[in-house]
Amino acid sequence: MEQLLKRSEVPVEHQWKIEDLFADQKAWDQTYTDLLKEVKKAAEFEGKLDTSDAVKSCFALEDDISLKTERLFVYAHLHHDEDTANPTYQALSAKAKKLSVQIGEALSFITPEILSLPDDKLDAFIEDPTLAEYKFTLTEMKREKAHVLSKAEEALLAQVGNLSQAPQTIFGMLNNADIKFPKIKDENGKEVELTHGSYIQFLENPNRDVRRRAFQAVYETYAKQKNTIAATLSANVNKNIFYSTVRKYPSVLEMSLYGDNIPKEVYTNLVDTIHESLPLLHRYMKLRKKLLGVDELHMYDLFAPLVDEYKMDISYEDAKKTVSAGLKPLGPDYLKSLQEGFDNSWIDVYENESKRTGAYSWGAYGTHPYVLLNHKDNLNSMFTLAHEMGHALHSYYSDNALKYRDAQYTIFLAEVASTTNEALLMDYLLKKSTDPKEKMYLLTYYADQFRTTVFRQTMFAEFEKIVHERAEQGDALTPQALSEIYYDLNVKYHGKEMAVDKDIEMEWARIPHFYNSFYVYKYATGFSAATSFSKQILEEGQPAVERYLGFLKSGGSDFSINILKKAGVDMSSPQPIREAMSVFEDVIKQMEELTK
Structure with a gap:
């Protein structure tokens, strides 16, 4: 088993380039400070969203605030995910999360206020040329209107929100914390631990008796909790x-x-x-x-x-070449964008100490997407690379073709x-x-x-x-x-x-x-x-x-x-x-x- 590298030891060519979002921490802090001032402007629109000019200015401000919040949030979380044990980024991601909630609350009046307008007013906004770039947003709001209740009823439903999480929370506790599976015998007759994580590995075991024992042990355990x-x-x-x-x-x-x-x-x-x-x-x-x-x-x-x-031994370099060859039917434009991602540090490639597990594609509008991998030299990792770059290029194409509000799929x-x-x-x-x-x-x-x-x-x-x-x-x-x-x-x-x-x-x-x-x-x-x-x-x-x-x-x-x-x-x-x-x-x- 090779020793995992510490984050500080990871070669720069295997790291994503987070400074494409913010040059440094100082730039992040400056945007954070500016944003707290900017969000105060939103309150000036409250109670005044009844003309197309007011709606247009308010939406433009909302977009600007949301985009800046997204960038701050993504920067903090990408840093946190590359080394979850780093206290600086633990604190920064907590700060970004808190900011996100705060911004959400500050902008929460916009939709209900527009929805409280009479239908003919909403229809006029939808057809108003000055609001053309927000036509889809307004159409969506109108569609939702049929299922939005009065202010008092909505407030009551919001309070019920916590209660409505109860079934999921209780199941999560029961399933992750309280349910204990018995030990089972492996192919060598040795008693081994059966857990959620090991269950699928047991089902993939070539030995049929091991598979059967794991299967029966899991469902007998659930049957005891069936009521x-x-x-x-x-x-x-x-x-x-x-x-x-x-x-x-x-x-x-x-x-x-x-x-x-x-x-x-x-x-x-x-x-x-x-x-x-x-x-x-x-x-x-x-x-x-x-x-x-x-x-x-x-x-x-x-x-x-x-x-x-x-055994398919596929290095990361080979995986990139094979993925490019496999995606050739999508044409030169797509391949050029794919190569751009490979060449310009969109991807954080290998596992390091305390790095988040799994894989994802993420990013903020206006900068390129980011892809987190924990690459192993196998077939599965090559498919993961193709999969995550599919997400990344979907975002890349949408972001380049559309304004912020319409780009989110x-x-x-x-x-x-x-x-x-x-x-x-x-x-x-x-x-x-x-x-x-x-x-x-x-x-x-x-x-x-x-x-x-x-x-x-x-x-x-x-x-x-x-x-x-x-x-x-x-x-x-x-x-x-x-x-x-x-x-x-x-x-x-x-x-x-x-x-x-x-x-x-x-x-x-x-x-x-x-x-x-x-x-x-x-x-x-x-x-x-x-x-x-x-x-x-x-x-x-x-x-x-x-x-x-x-x-x-x-x-x-x-x-x-x-x-x-x-x-x-x-x-x-x-x-x-x-x-x-x-x-x-x-x-x-x-x-x-x-x-x-």
């Missing part, structure tokens, strides 16, 4: 129903989709189209069974390695650009590969992405939909009811090739996403949209590339569904999901060929 967890999940569902009723939405599902202005059909289409594609998942299960050489495929075999670990769109990069890279690697072992390793990696990101997340999304509908009809969400719904879905999704173990009926109890309701479908739609984009780019070439770059430049300047539609991916139709499924079918076919 408490069912009550917690039920409380979360009831909280959602309370908000959707009070805010006059037809259902919780429609309330959850309203923020991104996503039609209900997008959700129901996803579930219906995945249902029609279940024979493909069943075919993959049959192939898994064959490759594992087992008489019965069990739920604890889903993560078992299908091929011997294929929604979460619904966020995963599309990153996953398109991964799909193109995968296609390149598969076409280039001549070693059957390497090819099988890549195909397995890809097939499991379809299984976990599209099928599994859609199954979660369907579970949420059924559970909320039952509760909305007045049914009680007992542990028995939740387990039965969940078990039946597993049987439906995995098909006859799978021996669906009874223990899996408790899996609903360990999924934290169920407390962030109707969110997981975005993983499946994002992956489908990205797979559809990559298929169009590879098959059509230039016209599809132009549409795709148009998507990257659209930020949040229109509703997400419209932005995708203009670029050739209509998520309100089954088409993109079917296109993604045809790619999945092709992956299975290639795997079947290799196993003949």
Whole structure:
């Protein structure tokens, strides 16, 4: 095990260049001081937002304040993440967080005040040429208006806010702090610790008995807490129903989709189209069974390695070259921007002592994006590089094409650009590969992405939909009811090739996403949209590339569904999901060929 470098020892060429945000701490402090003065000006607009000139000046000030706050915040947090033990940056990031809250409070009067105007006044603002650059903002405000209550009711709901966090907080405490799993025997008969973190590693263990023991131990542990967890999940569902009723939405599902202005059909289409594609998942299960050489495929075999670990030693320099080669179909303009990121210190490459784990892309409008990696010389890290640079270039194109307010894209769109990069890279690697072992390793990696990101997340999304509908009809969400719904879905999704173990009926109890309701479908739609984009780019070439770059430049300047539609991916139709499924079918076919 190599000794980790201290932050001060990391070579400068492997570090991101944070001074592109602020030259030094002194410049940060100066902006901070200026901003505190500037924010006082916002109060001058309170009670006066009834003319287009006042609204325009107020929005311009709001943009300026928000952008400066964002820059201060990002600078402090990037420094904090590169060395979380550094007390200077711990303090700076706390200071930035506090500032962010303070600014939020100072500007919080703007939206309610504009929303209190009569509809005809709002309509006049939307059509007013002097407010042209804020047309989308005002249209969005008008759309929200139908669900905004009176000032007194809104104040009351704000006070209920803390209470509404209770189900999620209680589940988090129970799941992370109180639940203790028993020790299990590993492949050498040694007693080992079973934890949330080690569970997936046990499921990936080549030894089947180890997998089974881990699987049973986890679900037996949850089964002992089933009444408490069912009550917690039920409380979360009831909280959602309370908000959707009070805010006059037809259902919780429609309330959850309203923020991104996503039609209900997008959700129901996803579930219906995945249902029609279940024979493909069943075919993959049959192939898994064959490759594992087992008489019965069990739920604890889903993560078992299908091929011997294929060692792919990929240095960071090689990863950059391969990613560039894989993204060549996106054309010279995209490759030039990608190279700019590689050459100009956008990326913090390797792990160092106390550096934040994982990977992300982040930044502030007006400067280039930043990417945090903890690169290891393997396939996974190369895909992470492609993924995060997809996010970075999405922001880069949007920021360069649009004004601050319109450049921010929604979460619904966020995963599309990153996953398109991964799909193109995968296609390149598969076409280039001549070693059957390497090819099988890549195909397995890809097939499991379809299984976990599209099928599994859609199954979660369907579970949420059924559970909320039952509760909305007045049914009680007992542990028995939740387990039965969940078990039946597993049987439906995995098909006859799978021996669906009874223990899996408790899996609903360990999924934290169920407390962030109707969110997981975005993983499946994002992956489908990205797979559809990559298929169009590879098959059509230039016209599809132009549409795709148009998507990257659209930020949040229109509703997400419209932005995708203009670029050739209509998520309100089954088409993109079917296109993604045809790619999945092709992956299975290639795997079947290799196993003949």
